[in-house]
Amino acid sequence: MNKLDITKLLRPAEVHRDVYTSDAVFAEEMKHLFRNSWIYVGHDSQIPNKGDYYSTTIGDQPVLMARHTDNTVKLMYNRCPHKGTQVVIDTKGNTGKFFRCPYHAWSFKTDGSLLAIPLKKGYENTGFEKSCSSKGMTPVENVKNYRGFIFARLNDSGADFEEFFGGSLSSLDNMIDRSPQGRLEVVGSPLRYMHHCNWKMLVENQTDTCHPMVAHESSAGTVKDIWDKEGVDGPKPMAVEVILPFMSPYEFFEGMGIRTWDNGHGHTGVHHSIHSDYSVAPGYFEQMTEAYGEERAREILGENRHNTVYFPNMMIKGPIQSLRLFKPVAADKTLVESWIFRLVGAPDMLLERTAMYNRLINAPTSIVGHDDLEMYERAQSGLMSDGMEWVNIQRLYEEDEADNPVATYNGTTEAQMRNQFRAWEKFMVMSMDGAQ
Amino acid sequence: MNKLDITKLLRPAEVHRDVYTSDAVFAEEMKHLFRNSWIYVGHDSQIPNKGDYYSTTIGDQPVLMARHTDNTVKLMYNRCPHKGTQVVIDTKGNTGKFFRCPYHAWSFKTDGSLLAIPLKKGYENTGFEKSCSSKGMTPVENVKNYRGFIFARLNDSGADFEEFFGGSLSSLDNMIDRSPQGRLEVVGSPLRYMHHCNWKMLVENQTDTCHPMVAHESSAGTVKDIWDKEGVDGPKPMAVEVILPFMSPYEFFEGMGIRTWDNGHGHTGVHHSIHSDYSVAPGYFEQMTEAYGEERAREILGENRHNTVYFPNMMIKGPIQSLRLFKPVAADKTLVESWIFRLVGAPDMLLERTAMYNRLINAPTSIVGHDDLEMYERAQSGLMSDGMEWVNIQRLYEEDEADNPVATYNGTTEAQMRNQFRAWEKFMVMSMDGAQ
Amino acid sequence: MNKLDITKLLRPAEVHRDVYTSDAVFAEEMKHLFRNSWIYVGHDSQIPNKGDYYSTTIGDQPVLMARHTDNTVKLMYNRCPHKGTQVVIDTKGNTGKFFRCPYHAWSFKTDGSLLAIPLKKGYENTGFEKSCSSKGMTPVENVKNYRGFIFARLNDSGADFEEFFGGSLSSLDNMIDRSPQGRLEVVGSPLRYMHHCNWKMLVENQTDTCHPMVAHESSAGTVKDIWDKEGVDGPKPMAVEVILPFMSPYEFFEGMGIRTWDNGHGHTGVHHSIHSDYSVAPGYFEQMTEAYGEERAREILGENRHNTVYFPNMMIKGPIQSLRLFKPVAADKTLVESWIFRLVGAPDMLLERTAMYNRLINAPTSIVGHDDLEMYERAQSGLMSDGMEWVNIQRLYEEDEADNPVATYNGTTEAQMRNQFRAWEKFMVMSMDGAQ
Amino acid sequence: MMKPTEKELADFIIAEARLIDERKFLDWLALFADDGIYWMPLEWDQEEEKLTTSLLYEDMLLLRTRVQRLEGERTFSQKPKSRCQHLLQAPQIDAIDHDANLYQTYTPFHYAETRFDEQVILAGWARHTLSVMEGELKIRKKRVDIVNCDAPHRNIQLFV
Amino acid sequence: MMKPTEKELADFIIAEARLIDERKFLDWLALFADDGIYWMPLEWDQEEEKLTTSLLYEDMLLLRTRVQRLEGERTFSQKPKSRCQHLLQAPQIDAIDHDANLYQTYTPFHYAETRFDEQVILAGWARHTLSVMEGELKIRKKRVDIVNCDAPHRNIQLFV
Amino acid sequence: MMKPTEKELADFIIAEARLIDERKFLDWLALFADDGIYWMPLEWDQEEEKLTTSLLYEDMLLLRTRVQRLEGERTFSQKPKSRCQHLLQAPQIDAIDHDANLYQTYTPFHYAETRFDEQVILAGWARHTLSVMEGELKIRKKRVDIVNCDAPHRNIQLFV
Ligand code: FES
Ligand code: FES
Ligand code: FES
Ligand SMILES: [Fe+3]
Ligand SMILES: [Fe+3]
Numbered sequence A, B, C: 001m002n003k004l005d006i007t008k009l010l011r012p013a014e015v016h017r018d019v020y021t022s023d024a025v026f027a028e029e030m031k032h033l034f035r036n037s038w039i040y041v042g043h044d045s046q047i048p049n050k051g052d053y054y055s056t057t058i059g060d061q062p063v064l065m066a067r068h069t070d071n072t073v074k075l076m077y078n079r080c081p082h083k084g085t086q087v088v089i090d091t092k093g094n095t096g097k098f099f100r101c102p103y104h105a106w107s108f109k110t111d112g113s114l115l116a117i118p119l120k121k122g123y124e125n126t127g128f129e130k131s132c133s134s135k136g137m138t139p140v141e142n143v144k145n146y147r148g149f150i151f152a153r154l155n156d157s158g159a160d161f162e163e164f165f166g167g168s169l170s171s172l173d174n175m176i177d178r179s180p181q182g183r184l185e186v187v188g189s190p191l192r193y194m195h196h197c198n199w200k201m202l203v204e205n206q207t208d209t210c211h212p213m214v215a216h217e218s219s220a221g222t223v224k225d226i227w228d229k230e231g232v233d234g235p236k237p238m239a240v241e242v243i244l245p246f247m248s249p250y251e252f253f254e255g256m257g258i259r260t261w262d263n264g265h266g267h268t269g270v271h272h273s274i275h276s277d278y279s280v281a282p283g284y285f286e287q288m289t290e291a292y293g294e295e296r297a298r299e300i301l302g303e304n305r306h307n308t309v310y311f312p313n314m315m316i317k318g319p320i321q322s323l324r325l326f327k328p329v330a331a332d333k334t335l336v337e338s339w340i341f342r343l344v345g346a347p348d349m350l351l352e353r354t355a356m357y358n359r360l361i362n363a364p365t366s367i368v369g370h371d372d373l374e375m376y377e378r379a380q381s382g383l384m385s386d387g388m389e390w391v392n393i394q395r396l397y398e399e400d401e402a403d404n405p406v407a408t409y410n411g412t413t414e415a416q417m418r419n420q421f422r423a424w425e426k427f428m429v430m431s432m433d434g435a436q
Numbered sequence D, E, F: 001m002m003k004p005t006e007k008e009l010a011d012f013i014i015a016e017a018r019l020i021d022e023r024k025f026l027d028w029l030a031l032f033a034d035d036g037i038y039w040m041p042l043e044w045d046q047e048e049e050k051l052t053t054s055l056l057y058e059d060m061l062l063l064r065t066r067v068q069r070l071e072g073e074r075t076f077s078q079k080p081k082s083r084c085q086h087l088l089q090a091p092q093i094d095a096i097d098h099d100a101n102l103y104q105t106y107t108p109f110h111y112a113e114t115r116f117d118e119q120v121i122l123a124g125w126a127r128h129t130l131s132v133m134e135g136e137l138k139i140r141k142k143r144v145d146i147v148n149c150d151a152p153h154r155n156i157q158l159f160v
């Protein structure tokens, strides 16, 4: 496909269904969008020691993240330069001083560079040194460790990290600052939840504030109903505290506000959010005051953003220290990974709430998850209908929107979805030929 | 593909194997054939009350059939105009006065037209009213309720209902007239039987009179063998009565005759059929006489057509009140639905035989079904062979056949298959460009 | 694809990953490579009696091998000329004097030629005799029975049998000569082992002498470890004798040597092999001497070739009387069949070892098999990485290699892999247009 | 045996499944009473037996037909033959009525059927109605409900 | 019953699964103690209950919510409804402590859940901790480990 | 124990499967007699043990090799490790011969093996030949037939 094919798929407030259903479009996303963008890879607390590694994917590319001998985090394509074998396939482990391919024992330093080949003399006078294989595993050059969060851009050219994310990093900062030590640690394994729908439906949903009171009436509404009936006086149980806000009225979501940034990033909960009224963890504020001083502590904890979308495929919740990665598998298949973090130096009660939130909202066994997956998959099959070819994202659309990428809106706007698709077009076509 | 690509796949008495195996041809069938033809959707007894709905597919298109407030049957694409969600996915139910999308609660009248949108003000001054989404769910305009049987044509242009079916409606009439009240009712759920073969193989088989005594020797032949050995005198059990005729000799099938109509319709059993000699249900003839007068009653019951094929993908058996729908899923995948009907006002014994026939012949657990599926799937894989590229349907071929679409033949002819493929070409290319 | 597309995928000592991963390349392999080459079909001991048949595939083509009334082995496409039904699908059986299609009972002689059609008169004056269907099942003309081993070439033109295999037949001869009667018999069913990788990875592995001590350290190495610890004095158990040699040092494999022949054939173990030191079966040498005379007997038994690759997709082990067929299913799917043979007239002990070798090395339940499959499948997914597009087969590469197809090398060379890919190109393009 | 024990009832159910797995179909038929019925409903919680469609509702004549067909020379859908395997939870005894000579059992099961390289696994519950006849337990009715009774199945050729 | 026998413990486990299969969810809830917990770990050999992610870790309030939701008018993911089936190996009694009033059982199972035309089969082990309360066995904790706990599952909507 | 009861025989079979599921492979090996054999035929109704191909036909030396390999540092096909689960029907006692000290059991099973995100379920029957040795039951031969023995399997890495 060429630039024109892509641009034809978008209108200011409508998206052609092929964007969600076409295998060809998906292939272009892997080839362009996911290489021109900065993609979240993992957290450096997953590989604390030299030789630790973590293997994952960026789009459809298998990559390997390792803690190098110089203690920096290195990223390389997980592919042996000899015959293509994935050097490790365990998601995590420690490889010691070097990686060793299990097929013929070629070995590589933890930055991927070639260390040794058995019977090396077999390559003398063969021109081997001129082959691409002689360099070792191909490194990914553009890697950024932002306060522990590892991002990478596969293509050499493109926006640099700060330019790409701009003001949106403030949400990551707030999540990290909530640790008195300014440090997060990944806890446990991520929830892995397979969806038979396009990855973008999930990303759009993160700032879709008009669906909770409808789609989640069955889950949050039932909790509310049961709590109203059975609820004793005094403090709500943690689970109730977490789920009830999903049933807030439209006014609540209108009032929370939505902010957009350049390059498709944005967040809900500018003024308040469903996380604002969680009960306080004893001792936490004191720890924060000690670390930051009272004013700054209030500032940090006063910021209760709901969902922050990092274009193209990640979402974080600062106040609950969770991160969701929407991994594209196929045009109609998406793997959602839901990670949680410990606020180093903060009370366990916060981690307990984070873990509870994760299983109550993000698990394949979660009733809230059931509500959402049902919508996505109904949409994926509904879009096969030729009765209408366009998806509508027109709510609170303003003509000059595109001119002010950084802006704040009424919380029920679909502006952030439109913001995402403007970025989608930008990073799809930037490495495309004009015609093909 | 263009017209020429399609026409090259057919010869007067031979069919190129790509017609059965090519994904590209299948895609064109969905895009042209299944939209230019009148396709059976369902029966209005499935949705007797206002607000009742039934969801199904036409080709690869999800549609929703509903009983509207004015008591008429409405058909619409099952796709929310907002973000594409299928509004209902339950096959059947009652939605009350309106449909409500589960994602953001847009609501629609039971004819699909937009009823309401929450926070509607969010669309003011956005140009929303000019978008396709503002109209609601897209209706299917060309719908015909023929004595309870609902048919639809997705494309605006094409043959109208009477022109499309012509004389073939006489078989539907006979099935319906067999009710003293001239009314049928769907009974129970359909059998659903998945076949890994092309849908046309099943349709051709409906008028393939040279296979029963061969392919069904294992089932019908065994019943015959056991009955000959064990059979006591006196009346045959219903099951024996139903299965034995499958083993009739070639002469029987030659004599039964085959009739073809224009546009690919046709039927076996012009003069008699395997259904002719069923024992009489006590009281039934009296009921019929009372309803129609003796002469007309004899006329109705004297007509014992075997299989009537309604091009492209439906077959009915008037004397046994059953209907089979051959739903295309992929070039090599077909879902067969087998439905049965109650003759309103007739003795239960007839329904008992109908139900028995359905499970004995059409179930995935039926030995007769096993015989047939084995042939289809062996053919689907056999056609992968490049040793021969053409399927032969030459039996009793006559050069001038095409000039007399409405005709009656020796019962072992393959003329009806040829008739189907002439219609296949017609309805494939009528909406195609000459070249592409 | 055209010639140029194919040739661009190969370099003298590198292979583009698309050769293993592209569906388009796979389709061309089925269309050209597997029809221009002589492919192993089966062994005539599988169909000893008239009317015996064996059904299998050549590339993606279903074929049927039968013992004809004249006692010769006939091969035909397994496809009924009427509507394409596979005439038999049982892998083996006896059909008596003729094949009979189960759908409409057309019957065929055991060479495929049409025998009879029920109601044949139905085809009079229809032009049927001019149709391709009137000839019966399409025979495969180019069939060779080489001392019991049946090979076929689907395309009419191309290299003839002797030219195609040249000197490589010496390995088959040696395997057969090991029977005092010069006759082999298939024993039992083949192991069937599904691999999610490209078929060529398995073929290359057959002469990959640098992987055993690495990839099989877990299996052979553990046997060695346990045997060193537990091993009593005296003779090794048969299993130990079979597995230990896999752990031989590089020098052993360097010394064994590799020989290549024209058209992609070649073998390891020119001078000695992992099969050289098996203990002797009592009485066997006497049987051989009686049959061949002592000198010739020593000559036969002195030849202990390791793996002989018959391009494109078969491997035999003469000293252990086993044959492996690497059947392509898709670009990333390969079915491996591992067959064993009885040396007619030789002691059972040899068959016992052959059977043991098969289950210890080639079974889906075999630890040695687990080692290898892990490598292939890691490579198949690793090749999806765009960090490097070429597979390296440069070990001991010599510039003028291509000029001397028949040659002997140091046993650790990758020359036979290069030899295979030169043949791959040759038999891919020989039936292609120059451009397209 | 005039009054079967719970163990005898359970052993009978277990033995029945084993006969099918071992393809001893004639012995299996012999476990049915002359008026025995083998029923697989099409719908969840189906009540109606005869006036609506079922997957299977067969008397001894039809069951004998099936068994004879499975070994038939011209039974093409059994070339090659299917194989099956039953895995039973311990049968529960739902009713014992010595006076009425009626015994009800409830047996959750998984059923694997394979042919060529395809294997399907069905999950469900078997409900047996048994009576003692001439001193032996006989099947008056075997009702088999599979959890996905309304799914689009392909061939199910042996006995669940 | 003050001191349950091995058979009573096993029968309880078997009855529990049947209640789920028969969608008698309220009766099923009644088998739990007020402080009962239903736990499905996310990781193999997981020890930690609260300070790491689990697939499920629910008290009675949340379980009641699930049950009420399953029948809800606006529970779209249950239109149509899911169905499930349990197949249990005979429960093993791992611990009997009458003094502590604690009983441990271990039950390998396969679980089939189906909706529309999809069926998933989960394999795992259920570990029950039971106590006698007011003369009846109650579930203090039900721990369910599935063999592929860390696989990317789609919806699991009923009770394993 | 000189003369095992039917219950002891059944419990032994159930305990054996549990040891495999819990990856207590050394304890599992200890259940075999020194001349113990673990056999998985390749063909349906296979009689021949040594002069034709089997999926598995292993003595203690080879079984010890497998067990040691599973924990090996360089066992790449077990990085990550496979997991498995057995679900057994109640073992049936086919033969008790105290004089010959031979006991035969028959156990239908489903076996789930998983690695990464793949899960395979095998259905079959285990036939154990047991003897009492030094007061303990030992496995002389374990024969495992799977219903699709001739299907094209991928890796089966643990013990069915
Ligand atoms: S493939 Fe990695 S060393 Fe050969
Ligand atoms: S998708 Fe239907 S209301 Fe939004
Ligand atoms: S298909 Fe073979 S005889 Fe008709
Ligand atoms: Fe949601
Ligand atoms: Fe038929």
Ligand SMILES: [Fe+3]
Pocket: C205, C211, C212, C215, C216, C372
């Ligand atoms: Fe190997």
